[in-house]
Amino acid sequence: MDSNVLKKRSDLEFGLEENINTFQTDDKAVDGIEILFEMAKSGKIDPWNIDIADVTDKYLQKLVELKANNLKLTGRTLFFAALLLRLKSDVLEGINVFEEKPEEAQFLDEISDFEEDSESINYNNVISLDEVLERRTSVRLYKNRVVTLEELVKQLEFYEKIDRRLALRNKQKKSVGKYRSYENFTPEDIINMAHDEYIETSVSKIQQSLEKLFETDSKIELNELIDAGMDKVSVYIALLFLASRSRIDLVQDEFYSDLYIVQEINNTV
């Protein structure tokens, strides 16, 4: 066997050289497999008896000598040489090599893609984009439900908001109504309004409102107080009293513009 193999090796070397030269002169790109295939066909190598290390060594050496830079070709040739070896070992183990092997086909695909940047993706469970969406078979035409509990709660929340808004609007309307009714005050009402007791009640009421509002705001617009339920005149009178007692300052940037109430510095309300 030894001499046989040796002989074949020398043949192989010769064959390789010949084929690589052919490859070089040939305009057509030739795959490594074709080189091996041709060699096997012409009997220059025995596909069932390849010394893979020797073949590749010599092959690589030749490529370097030829300054061939087609690494892809080299890679392929190496791969197919390995594949031949695999076939050989399969035969030795009694495996039928002519049976289709799906895993091998997949392996081939991966190899041919090896120059692509594939990072570390495990392709085993990857399917194509066309297959990724599967139609569910749990859909039903007429499900009994029209409304779920969640939707019911949502509706309630929604009406809660609407309700709040309406309430706020009504409040504003009411205060507007009060303001308008001021025009209809009788002389008696006006005298009553000027009464000390009435004024003191208004002042303490406004003071309380302001205390609350100053907790969150440092500058309060006059209208905010009016929304609290008192008419504009009473509020204004009360504010004048508070200002004169140095509890607050009244600020207006321009005549006829909005009137603001701020806390008197060094003083709490």
Added chain:
Amino acid sequence: MTLKCRIEAALFVIGKAVTVEEIAEIVKAKPEEVESELLDLLMDYSSRESALEIDDENGYIIQVREEYKDIVEKLIPVELKPPVLRTLSVIALKEPLRQSSLKELRGATAYDHIAELLEKGLITRKKDKNGRSFILKTTPKFAEYFKLKGDTKALAKILDLNKKTSKTIVENEETEGFSGE
């Protein structure tokens, strides 16, 4: 791939009572064959220990057995269309609510909704003390639906909203649209 199974698949997908003829058209078989297979299927369902059954009263349908209806009710609290639901929401929020006030808030169609809600046992309608107008209230059954599914969080949230100042709520409403329905 038996005809019986094809019929079963069709019944499952349709989800409402259908006639033998309708099934026959879907599974492309003769009505006589379909009927015989349907009976077989019906027997299968009734003989096995299952929560499902095939009802054949007004057409054929796969449905949950009466014994397990509580689960259905839990998951499907009420079969109410959105406008009726909205009316119910208003009643729940403002109860006790005068029928006339509801009409103001929801329009004249609210009367139909009241009838439906009364029929489903979700609200009551009673004359007020003076006997002049109807007062609407939700029932314990309504409250039950709310407690179910352990959705107490949502309920607590609603109650909290009640307490909070109106300012923030109104503001939110301006920015986010209502996505229900």
Added chain:
Amino acid sequence: MTLKCRIEAALFVIGKAVTVEEIAEIVKAKPEEVESELLDLLMDYSSRESALEIDDENGYIIQVREEYKDIVEKLIPVELKPPVLRTLSVIALKEPLRQSSLKELRGATAYDHIAELLEKGLITRKKDKNGRSFILKTTPKFAEYFKLKGDTKALAKILDLNKKTSKTIVENEETEGFSGE
């Protein structure tokens, strides 16, 4: 009234994939008990001759078996052309996805696809926080009609790689035919 049947009733009514915990809350039982009964139920379904099965891939759900898919498709057709389906797949794989990113991945025709998918209620399109770009997401209806298969994470990653190397899916689209359905 067995726990197994209660679970079956719940699955039938829910009609979408649910977790053991969700079922446990509905049937008021311990998750461990529910899981064991679910397995039992799954076996029951798979061992009998039925068009229905319990799927446990992404949560538990009662569904029609693959062999009877044609009946589902016939009764509830999803009429989306392959390119639109592909756009939908990309959105599902990468959601939330910027509209601009989708355009990079699927080309300018994706805009027409978005319109169609929005109209069918399978995706939503909302402005992002800055209000500068649109964000695409799938809807609950999408989940009702479709499920994702395979290693979706890896596929999403590959989509990105494809984008980087400018080897877009659009290129592949020209060469390979659509194999779905």
